[in-house]
Amino acid sequence: MLSDDDLKVILSYLSAVAGKTVRSADDLLAMGTEPFLDLTEKIPDEALPIVVSLFKSTLHGRELFIKLTGDPDEPPGKKAAAFFKRYSNLVLAQEDTTANFNxxxxxxxxxxxxxxxxxxxxxxxxxxxxxxxxxxxxxxxxxxxxxxxxxxxxxxxxxxxxxxxxx
Amino acid sequence: MVLELSAQEMSTLPGSGARTGESTESGTLTEVRLSSKVVLFDDEEHSYDYVVEMLTHCCEMSREAAFRCAFEVDMTGRTIVFHGDFDECKTVCDKILTYGPDHRLPQSMSSMNAEVQH
Incomplete structure (x- = not known):
């Protein structure tokens, strides 16, 4: 779980990236799916896992997950696919590092x-x-x-x- | 329970490669009996790498589909990893429950938790 101070820092960061005030996860939920995915595209790789931990630490994990995967009644969009590909490259061990990981x-x-x-x-x-x-x-x-x-x-x-x- | 799905919807289901049903007379829909599902639950003892490796092995998922499931279970606490009849789901569930701990994490002492649901 993120501390209150960490949460404030991340929300301030997202506000700067989004170009408008993001006070809480509710503000993120209020965004449309496409603007939300556009926001994630602007977050640099080194910050993305921390932002995802914000999503997880809120009580709206399910709703935010649906935003990231797109509308469940429609096939996942290109932006959602791009987000998952990018995030998987950050989170999963890459082949060239697996051999060296002990x-x-x-x-x-x-x-x-x-x-x-x-x-x-x-x-x-x-x-x-x-x-x-x-x-x-x-x-x-x-x-x-x-x-x-x-x-x-x-x-x-x-x-x-x-x-x-x-x- | 009988679930009518189009071929496109079928292809998006995790584990869909393991099961197809009978075609209707019209040939436009595939009527499939998917009476059960396997649900995977989140914990703090397994890494994303473990979940992807385990799901590709136990559920015959693609790496991309396995990662989406890993992400969903991490974000929401649970994810459906397989659809099928009860016996098929039981087989998959047993594989998950006996896959073993995550060798990458010292706090991992056992397999992940999963159950068959209707």
Whole structure:
């Protein structure tokens, strides 16, 4: 949920983009579908996810969703399709970044290694990763020279836990 | 419940690739028995990437249709991901319920929640 201050900032931003005062989600609801989609087109990529979170945080999520998808009784328009294509490119992991994304490096950062209770809480998360992800993590974060094979997630976890205890 | 849909309306339904019905004598409408649907519910434990991957696998959706469903469930709390008879919906629902947690998120401990509705 957005704080009141964040909400005010986003509404001020939308007012500037729209060229008229937007005081609340009700003002957005009052817009026609096409002007609403025109407004989303003016929002830069880096701001679009934040604006969408505004839509979600209001009580009018369903009505605003219908505005973004167009009239349910008519096929989705080009503007709605363009919005979804653009938003999906922002939100979904792209193929060129997926290969480099290692969730263990993100959610088990080295600065957390002294907090064994925290690490223990992430054991199931560690164990459901692929062994390639685990090997990369152990090599990068722990300078592990061992390479674990398919199905050796448990062994990898034991190595990792012993490494933490030795530090 | 019998639902009469034009061919164009049929093509916009999620999961429509899995089911077609009998043509009427006129050939202009397709009468299809869609007695049930699978509804997916929102939670805070699954990413957009997971939802798209799961729906393309379990419901045979296109990536674009799966993303729209992911967006709807995120915005409104629920989305219909499949239409069909009860047995078909039960099969799809079971696939969703057993797909597993999202490996991208440490707080994800289980599959998403879905149910068959009439």
């Amino acid at each position: 969730p263990l490096l993100l959610y088990l950062p080295p600065e957390s290694f002294d907090d064994l209770a925290f690490i223990q809480s992430r054991q199931s998360f560690f164990l459901r990763q692929t062994v390639d992800t685990i090997n990369e993590f152990l090599k990068t974060a722990c300078r592990c020279t061992d390479i674990f094979g398919p199905g050796q997630q448990e062994e990898a976890w034991i190595w990792y836990w012993n490494y933490l205890l030795r530090r």
